Amino acid sequence: MMEIPVLFSIFEIEESLGVEEAPLKDMLRGTGLRYTKQRGEVLQLFREHDTALTQAELEKMLPSQFDRITLYRILRSFEASGLLHKVLDDSGTTRFALCRTGCSEHEHHDEHVHFRCSSCSKTLCLPEVAIPDVKLPKGYVFGDAKLLIDGICPECVISSN
Ligand SMILES: [Zn+2]
Ligand SMILES: [Zn+2]
Numbered sequence: 721m722m723e724i725p726v727l728f729s730i731f732e733i734e735e736s737l738g739v740e741e742a743p744l745k746d747m748l749r750g751t752g753l754r755y756t757k758q759r760g761e762v763l764q765l766f767r768e769h770d771t772a773l774t775q776a777e778l779e780k781m782l783p784s785q786f787d788r789i790t791l792y793r794i795l796r797s798f799e800a801s802g803l804l805h806k807v808l809d810d811s812g813t814t815r816f817a818l819c820r821t822g823c824s825e826h827e828h829h830d831e832h833v834h835f836r837c838s839s840c841s842k843t844l845c846l847p848e849v850a851i852p853d854v855k856l857p858k859g860y861v862f863g864d865a866k867l868l869i870d871g872i873c874p875e876c877v878i879s880s881n
């Protein structure tokens with residue numbers, strides 16, 4: 721079945737990705753999303769960073785003609801298809817991080833702790849640290865759990881010395 725590319729500008733055709741596209745295509749295909757240059761560019765940025773990224777940070781790293789609405793839609797579609805999960809903090813900033821294996825269009829499994837540097841705001845997944853099971857009072861139904869550790873990242877520790 722053909723997907724109609726109504727959401728994408730002509731730039732995705734003209735723009736050269738300049739990176740190995742095959743792994744990106746495979747990642748997208750695994751989620752059922754069609755490969756486009758723009759989706760590939762956004763995904764590549766997440767692969768190059770081990771931290772969670774905000775839309776504003778992504779905008780700075782993407783080519784200047786990459787429009788905001790397209791980026792917004794790409795992030796939402798990646799989240800909906802199990803490629804990215806949201807990382808929230810008390811400042812209300814939304815960051816996105818790559819999902820590990822096991823997330824899909826139907827279900828995310830990102831019940832891990834996140835770390836945020838209180839100096840530079842660098843935020844990363846701690847996939848090996850699971851959020852503990854919390855027994856709720858009788859009658860309460862579990863929905864979702866988020867656990868954010870605040871601290872100082874190694875770069876900021878060094879620069880403060
Ligand atoms: Zn996920
Ligand atoms: Zn830091």
Ligand SMILES: [Zn+2]
Pocket residue numbers: 805807817830832834844845846
């Ligand atoms: Zn995470």
